[in-house]
Amino acid sequence: MTGRLIRRETRGDLPLLACLAVLVLVLAALCAWAPALAGRQEDRALRQRVQAAQAQGPLISVSTTFAVFSNAPESVGMGALLGAGRALTGHLGAPAARRLAPAGGTYDYSQASLSAPRPPDPAVTSTRLALSYLPAAQGHLRYVAGRPPADRTPPGAPPQIALSQATAQALGVRAGSRLDAGFAATPGLLDEPPHAAFLVSGVYLPAAADDFWTGRESLDQPFRAPEERSAGTVLSVRGLVGLDTADVLSRAGVRGPLVTWQFRPDLSGAALDEARDLTGPLSHFGADLNAALCQGYGVDETTGDVICRVGAQATDSLLVVDALTPLLSAFTAQDQQARALATFAVDALAAVVLATVVVAVRLLLMRRRAHLRLQRARGASTTRLVLVRCAVAWTVVPVAALSGWALGRALAPAGTSGSPQPLPAVAAAVVVAAVVPLMTWLAVREPRRSGRVRRLGRRAAGARRVVLELTVLLAAAAGVAALRAQGPDGILGAVPALVALAVVLLLLRLSPLVLRLLLRRARRGRGAVGFLGAARAAHDAPATGLALFVLVLTLGTAVFGGLVQQTITAGLSTGASWAAGADASATVTGPVAAPPAASGAGAGSDARAGTPTAPVRTAVQHLRTLSMVGRADGAVLTRVAVVTVDPAQLRAVAPKSALARELAAELGAPPGAGGALPAVLSPELRAAERTGGFTASVGVQGRPAVNLAFAPVGTLTPALLQDPLLGPVTAQIPAGTPVLIAGATADRLIPSQPADTTVLLLAGAGPGPASPAVLRSTAVRALGPLARVRVRAEELSALRADGLTRGLGTVYTAASALAALSGLLALALELALTAQERGRTTSFLRTLGLGGRESGALHFLQLLPPAVASAVGGTLLGLLEPRLLAGTLDLRQFTGGPAEPALRTDYPLILALVAAVTALVLAAAATETVLARRRRLGAVLRLA
Incomplete structure (x- = not known):
């Protein structure tokens, strides 16, 4: 049965x-x-x-000195040694070794003394030559004369070297010229410094300004520095050599170079899991290599260095540089x-x-x-x-x-x-x-049967409801406090649902009060439809709690997701502006001359079309790190980031910038008493010396020191420090370093240093933005081919294409859509659940003479209050959640920039959601009205 x-x-x-x-x-x-x-x-x-x-640059590299020990064989075999990179990864273990792919090997020699030929510049008293073997460089340069250096040197011939065009001009050589260099002697092996001759095989130019040249500027541009203890100049240059140059130099007694094996992680499948599996062995990779390759070989008696063996070659100890682990930590x-x-x-x-x-x-x-x-x-x-x-x-x-x-x-x-x-x-x-x-x-x-028991049960039910509501409110408050304290996790992620339940309970308490107020006004009206609709809505309000919860949570999640997406979208523009500074920025290490167009607007030209385009305005910022002394208390600050800029140039590039206006107003004054230069300070630097200002002594080898005095005339507020004009400069300053901004006079007085950084800001001067090609060509003409150019439009495209940002948008879109479908289903079921009661009321009123139009209006008025409550509650919930999560909602990681992006409400989305709820109410009322009209008199009387 x-x-x-x-x-x-x-x-x-x-x-x-x-x-x-x-x-x-x-x-x-x-x-x-x-x-x-x-x-x-x-x-x-x-x-x-x-x-x-x-x-x-390479994310993982292993370096060691290719040593010439007293017991080393005559044949070095650099090709075999550089090919041993795959064998090194075997010490990671088989699973991790499969995730590393060799990206080539390189070697670098320390500077040698170049004895011939003498440079044409009479001020150069000595020349230093560094050698590098970089196979990857061939794809980033083009030869204007000659050819690349050969990897195999003919017997008896000198090894070949390639120089940049700027280096060749500084040395006064061309393809086919010979260079004579003297290297440092190895103690205990040679009494006299070894010498070697090189044949200039070719002259090259950088093919493009890309990230390959970051940190390798000496391959293109020679560097001049004052000679110590004399009035001359030291010229430092670098050239590219072939593979077997190390073999030739080793046989000549030159101590071996610094050999570097580069590796790239092969994350072709489950990239995140593979990277995590790889970073564990990488944490002790260096110790494992030295334990496996340096045990049992002892210490060289001549040099005192630890002897290691890579293949058959003796080397020094090995150093592992791991840039993948910090990258993975930031990504995590x-x-x-x-x-x-x-x-x-x-x-x-x-x-x-x-x-x-x-x-x-x-x-x-x-x-x-x-x-x-x-x-x-x-x-x-x-x-x-x-x-x-x-x-x-x-x-x-x-x-x-x-x-x-x-x-x-x-x-x-x-x-x-x-x-x-x-x-x-x-x-x-x-x-x-x-x-x-x-x-x-x-x-x-x-x-329960007894009347007294029923009365007590109603009282107990009321008390239970109060206790339940207070419990929900306290639980929601505790959940919000926990979220603000430790951030969301799998459990605390449900706090917004708990907050939505609390909002629904408040609405259920408030909506009857509002409806009673409406009833008082409806009683005074002539028609009965408004009064009856408000009365039925007030009577049914407690029974609509579940549908109200579904609608409030669904709308709140959609509003919250729209707010997050709108905030991130707006923040991406801010992040791109912070990265580029203006329409574009170019950064180069070392002192450079101000570009010709720095003082005003210069016409650009489109490299592809060869036609004139809108002019480009530029502004130069120089960054130096100086030690300063407080004039009042003598306190010493060892590292102060000094930024020098012409305020007029800055105003031309960004006329609406608050920072540009502030600097133009503060730094435009002439030097004060004692030649003190006006300066604007960061808050921590201003707090260190409030009245007396600072002094600095900038020394250059071979020249007298320059003494400077800075007088504070203003303070950089947090808003000014977050101005996009400082973005490219701030990227070069370590966190926590105090900042001082001075004018063009200070820039002319402070002598140039090798570690200086030059930042060029570029902005279109025409009615429309300049094209990226024009901005890049202007930057390269101004700072040279090795300048790192960042264009705001390209930065914005890269940020928008980021996988995590797009994935977050997909999650919220999909979850909101599924929640909306489920909410519609729940609402339809809830309407079906209460349809009989509403139908009975309507049928009773129809027997009393209620017309069809009034019946439809009654259905609409009964459903309107829950819809209004859900729209108001869902909107408030979506707008309240980000404020409740203040401190844990870190959207800056998706947008970049110096500060958390300001929350931005997606008002079109809210209007669309409210319109959708209104349309749903109208559809439900119309459906019930149509069904009511189709009922015959017998069905109406039975329901009534």
């Missing part, structure tokens, strides 16, 4: 059981599919960062913030789906209410009724969960760092399955 009863009730409940099955299937499929999809997005974002970092911090933000959307979706499940079970039990009463009257126990309902529902939940899991696994991308999460899927299925017996027990439990 029980089996037939279960089958009969299953057939009667098929629509609602199918609804439960769909919800469980979707949750299980998301648990299997979404983590893998998110992992693929993370892998893509990490590969973007790794590729960008590798463009600037940003990834954790993205996951935390995604947790809010995922938890909100889970809460909406759970609420939809509760509504579906309520509707299922309401449809079976008469049968349950009949079975109860015939003697069925509460336990039997609960088990029958569970048997009906529990046959559906496991099948739907397994089907959803299989579907999600089939759709999930393979080979990503994300893996399916079976535990959340099981938890979702268990929670859905537990809702059925719990709500069934609440529906069929034995009612």
Whole structure:
């Protein structure tokens, strides 16, 4: 009998059981599919960062000195040694070694003394020549004369060397010339310094200004420095040599070069997991290499260096440089913030789906209410009724969960760092399955009979409601406090849902009061429709709590997601402006002359079309690091970042900039008493010396020191320090370093140093922005081909294409869409659940003469208050969440820039959501009105 009863009730409940099955299937499929999809997005974002970092230089390298020991063989075999890079990675272990790919080997010699030919500049008293073997350089330069140096030197011929055009002109040589160099003697091996001759095989120019030249500027531009203890100048140059130059020099007795093996991480699959597996062995890679290659060989008696063996070659100890681990640490911090933000959307979706499940079970039990009463009257126990309902529902939940899991696994991308999460899927299925017996027990439990007991029960119910509401409010406050203290995680990510529940409870308390006020005004009106609609809405307000919760949470999540996306979108523009400074910026290390167009607007030309374009305004900023002494107390500040700039140039580049206006007003004054230069200071520097100012002594080898005095005339506020004009300069200043900004007079007085940095800001002077090609060509003409150019438009495109930023937007869009669908389903079920009561009221009024138009208006007025409450509550929740999470909502990691971006509300999205809720109410009212009109008189009388 029980089996037939279960089958009969299953057939009667098929629509609602199918609804439960769909919800469980979707949750299980998301648990299997979404983590893998998110992992693929993370892998893509990490590969973007790794590729960008590798463009600037190797992420992992191993270096050692290619030594000439007393017991070294005559044949060095540099080619074999550089090819031993793959053997070095074997000490990482097989799994990690497969993730590292050799990117080539290089070697560098220290400076030798160039004895011939003498440079044409009579001020040069000595010349220093450094040698480098860089196979990767060939793709970043072009030869204007001759050819690259040969890797194999003919017997008896001198090794070949290639020089840049600027270096060749400084030395007065060309292709085919010979260079004579003397190297430092190795103590204990040679009494006389070894000499070597080189043949200039070619002259080259940098092919383009790219990241390869960062830190390698000496390959293109020679450097001049004052000679110590004389009035002359030292000329330092660098040239490119072939592979076997080290072999030739070693046989001549020259101490071996610094050999470097470069490696690149091969993160082709699950990039995040592979990088994590690689960074563990990398942390002790250097110790493992030295333990494996330097044990048992002792110390060289002549030099005292540790003897190691790489292959058959003796070397010094090995040094590992790991730039992948810091990159991964920075990426992990940003990834954790993205996951935390995604947790809010995922938890909100889970809460909406759970609420939809509760509504579906309520509707299922309401449809079976008469049968349950009949079975109860015939003697069925509460336990039997609960088990029958569970048997009906529990046959559906496991099948739907397994089907959803299989579907999600089939759709999930393979080979990503994300893996399916079976535990959340099981938890979702268990929670859905537990809702059925719990709500069934609440529906069929034995009612209280005594009137006094019923009165006491109502009082107890009121007290329980107050206690429950206070508990929810306190729990929401505690959750917000925990979020602000430690940040979101898997559990605390559900706090917004708890806050939404608190908002709903407040709305349920406030909405009857508002509706009663409306009732007082409706009583004074002539028509009865407004009064009846407000009265029914006030009467039904407590019963709409679940639908209100679904709508508030759904709208709140959508508003919060729109606010996050709008904030990030606006912050990307700020981050790109901070990185570029203006329309573009160019940075180069070392002193350079001011460009010709620095003082005004210079016409540019499009390199591709060869036609004139809009002029480009430029401004030069020089960055130096000086030691300063307080004039009042004599306190010494060892590192102060001194930025010198012409305020007029800065105003021309950025006329609307607050920093440019401030500097033009403060630094335009002439030097004060004693020749003190006006300066604007950062707050920490101003606090160190409030009255007397600072003095600095800048010395250059071979020349008298220059004494300077700076008089504070202004302080950089936090807003001025965050001005985009300082972005490219601030990127070169270590964190915590005090800053002093001086004018063009100070720039002329401070002598140039090798470590100086020059930043050129560029902005279009025409009505429209200058093209990136024009900006780049102007920057290269001004600072040379090795300047690192950053264009704001290109920086903005790169930020918008970032994998994590796009992934976060995808998560919120998908979660909001799924929550909206689930919310619509819950709302439709809730309307179906309360439709009979509204239909009874309307039918009763129709028997009293209520017309069809008034009936539609009554339906609309009954549904309007919950819709208004949900729109107001959802909007407030979405706008309140970011403020509640202040301190933990770090969106700067996605946008860059000096400060947290200002929160920006997506007002079009809010208007669209409110319009959607209004349209939903109108559609529901129209549907019920149409159904009411189709009822015949008998059905109307039965309902009435």
